Amino acid sequence: MTHPASQLDDIVHQRLRLGILAILVEAQEADFRFLREQLLVSEGNLSSHLRVLDEAGLVEIRKGFEGRRPRTWIRATDAGRASLDREVAALRELVARLDAANGGPPAS
């Protein structure tokens, strides 16, 4: 039996990328501005993390126009949704083990 920490995916596990996927799995697609406002990050930072997720096939990025203004829509792929599910399952298992070892959840 493998330790749950070994099931954490390096690409998905990064905090901001987890946040991006957490938002995208709840919707069909979200635009760049919405993600930036929800995650409170700079454009450059968000762009670089989206590129990593795009290259891994976890999100799809669609650039379009609204009138004359460019608008970028992002959606989670099936692989992206499955990755987040696996990540959350691994985290929950890890937390359950740590809770058991420490006699309960940490004081917040």
Next chain:
Amino acid sequence: MQHQDAHQTLQKIDGLRASTRERLHSSWFPNILWGTLVLIGGPIADITGAWVALYWAVIAPLGGIATGLYYHRREERLGLRDNPWPWLAVAVALVVGAFIAGAFLPGDPQGTGPMLVAVAGVTAFGMLSHHRATIILGIVSIGVCITVALLNPPIPNVLMALVLGGGGVLIGLRERQRETNQRASR
């Protein structure tokens, strides 16, 4: 990974998912609109009988278009889109089901058949949007419909409409207030 970190990460993921769902499925407008239409439809059904079908034949498509426009505009403004097909499927099943129940249940003088279809639809919408108050309203309304069918009171449709329509309007007003408060605090 530290114990505290793992907990915080999970909480953050759950929080982001919940707030995205909440923003995506804002339901104050459809709740107030359809709640009001149901409140008006109740007395019409009790006074005019079968003519209520005409009321719904005119009002339901208009209400559907208004609801669709509300969500479309909101999604474009917000930058967050939902998959419309499950919602459309429930809406079409609700309309078709209610008309079939109204047309082919002659032994249903209280008109509970179409109303049961409508409250089943409301429950389904509540489940799609993960909205607990709407699910509870749907389940309570199913109970009221069955009670009305068993007890046969003099104004069955007004009673059912008061619960379903009144409940919908109240949920809509509460949602509207909550959204206004959230916007003010941002």
